[in-house]
Amino acid sequence: MPPTIGPADAGLSRRIGSREAGGWSVLIVAVAFWANIVRGTGDMPGFEAMVTRVLDNGAFDVFAWTLVFARTARMSEAGPASWRQMSTAFLVGAIVLAPVRVAAAAALGVLGVLLLTDRRTLKAGRDVGLVLLALAFETIWTSQLLDPLQVFVGRADAATCAFLSGLLHTEAIAHANVVENLSTNFSIAIYPACASSFPLAGVSLAFLVMCLYQGRSPRAQHIFWLGLSFIASILLTEIRLVLLATNRSSYLWWHDGPGVSIYALAALGLAVLFPILATWNDPSGKLLADVRG
Amino acid sequence: MKALLRLGWITLIVLGITIQFTRGRRSDADSDLMAGLAAGLEQLDVQTEGPNAAGILTGHSESCDQPLHVMLVGIDGAEEEWLGGISQSQSSSMLRYVYLGSVGATRDRPAMFGRWIWADVLFTVGLRPAKPRPKFVLVVLPKACPELATLRWSVLSPWS
Numbered sequence: 418m419p420p421t422i423g424p425a426d427a428g429l430s431r432r433i434g435s436r437e438a439g440g441w442s443v444l445i446v447a448v449a450f451w452a453n454i455v456r457g458t459g460d461m462p463g464f465e466a467m468v469t470r471v472l473d474n475g476a477f478d479v480f481a482w483t484l485v486f487a488r489t490a491r492m493s494e495a496g497p498a499s500w501r502q503m504s505t506a507f508l509v510g511a512i513v514l515a516p517v518r519v520a521a522a523a524a525l526g527v528l529g530v531l532l533l534t535d536r537r538t539l540k541a542g543r544d545v546g547l548v549l550l551a552l553a554f555e556t557i558w559t560s561q562l563l564d565p566l567q568v569f570v571g572r573a574d575a576a577t578c579a580f581l582s583g584l585l586h587t588e589a590i591a592h593a594n595v596v597e598n599l600s601t602n603f604s605i606a607i608y609p610a611c612a613s614s615f616p617l618a619g620v621s622l623a624f625l626v627m628c629l630y631q632g633r634s635p636r637a638q639h640i641f642w643l644g645l646s647f648i649a650s651i652l653l654t655e656i657r658l659v660l661l662a663t664n665r666s667s668y669l670w671w672h673d674g675p676g677v678s679i680y681a682l683a684a685l686g687l688a689v690l691f692p693i694l695a696t697w698n699d700p701s702g703k704l705l706a707d708v709r710g
Numbered sequence: 711m712k713a714l715l716r717l718g719w720i721t722l723i724v725l726g727i728t729i730q731f732t733r734g735r736r737s738d739a740d741s742d743l744m745a746g747l748a749a750g751l752e753q754l755d756v757q758t759e760g761p762n763a764a765g766i767l768t769g770h771s772e773s774c775d776q777p778l779h780v781m782l783v784g785i786d787g788a789e790e791e792w793l794g795g796i797s798q799s800q801s802s803s804m805l806r807y808v809y810l811g812s813v814g815a816t817r818d819r820p821a822m823f824g825r826w827i828w829a830d831v832l833f834t835v836g837l838r839p840a841k842p843r844p845k846f847v848l849v850v851l852p853k854a855c856p857e858l859a860t861l862r863w864s865v866l867s868p869w870s
Binding site for chain 1: 715716725729732787823827835854865
């Protein structure tokens with residue numbers, strides 16, 4: 418039975434509220450998450466470098482945290498915080514003292530699970546919990562821990578890239594994670610961050626955040642659209658790899674030049690498109706306004 | 711009580727930020743891996759030249775007429791193709807895979823990955839001064855000089 422504030426128990430007014438405890442938990446994890454990104458891996462950050470690192474991390478991370486903070490005040494029922502809530506705030510605070518991204522992911526996961534399993538959590542809190550878990554997944558997925566997996570996929574990407582180049586009448590062969598364009602005597606190596614699997618966690622996060630912004634909770638039928646979103650993202654990466662493997666000037670244009678922005682915009686467009694299609698004419702979904710009401 | 715709790719959480723936030731940025735200075739300590747490699751070779755009385763454009767150091771030992779080659783390779787397998795080429799084309803050579811204090815004649819990928827994770831954990835909790843880099847050292851030795859294989863190659867990538 419959750420504790421409630423009543424006039425008979427004046428002592429409870431001295432206890433911290435459940436919403437405030439939740440807010441502190443989210444704040445602690447958010448600060449650690451962004452401090453780790455702002456800090457980066459190089460020298461101490463200049464302002465421009467800090468902004469670049471934040472933007473490089475992905476627009477949807479900013480979008481996701483905006484959603485989290487917009488709903489933090491409505492995560493749980495009003496009343497004094499439970500020991501579980503308060504100890505979770507301290508636990509995630511202790512976890513993120515380890516200055517690595519994986520620690521931030523663990524803290525995100527712990528807080529996400531708490532929000533999804535606590536009986537006093539409201540819909541806004543469950544939304545926040547899901548977003549935190551998606552952020553944790555993205556953080557782990559893009560960490561160096563999973564580089565061997567991305568390299569493994571990179572080999573399949575190299576074979577696909579060579580096959581697609583062949584369809585375009587360009588002679589190319591793949592060996593391991595290298596694509597060799599025999600027509601132009603140019604080759605590229607597909608490293609972990611270039612593999613088609615790398616953006617998929619970000620695509621999942623984008624899908625979830627877009628659905629939640631539209632007031633829709635994730636549903637089983639959305640898996641189909643999420644799958645299509647994955648396929649579109651993988652195809653886009655393969656097209657980019659074919660363009661990169663064309664010749665040196667094309668590589669420079671698509672890897673270091675204006676092509677980077679074009680690819681980012683295309684990826685963003687696809688990431689937004691599929692959740693919109695998934696929730697289009699979804700009669701069972703509830704609009705955000707309804708939920709708020 | 712409320713004030714104490716808030717103070718505790720604020721302390722955790724401030725501590726977290728402080729540790730993040732302090733860690734940055736610690737982790738940069740071993741940033742020049744090539745310089746470390748050259749220094750390690752010097753300890754083994756191997757004179758070095760290079761590195762060349764491909765990042766390969768060439769070394770000369772007094773006990774051997776033929777040169778040896780040393781390079782850094784990622785443990786994630788992304789340079790597998792390049793590595794395969796070296797292994798096949800160097801039939802007159804012996805290979806040594808050196809990573810965080812361990813030396814092997816063959817590449818043990820899970821063991822390397824495990825050492826990297828463990829060293830990273832130790833660094834994170836402050837029990838290791840420098841952040842381990844996910845790159846092992848590949849030493850290509852001429853088969854004609856088997857005595858080179860007995861050198862203490864672990865100095866090129868020491869555990870601590």
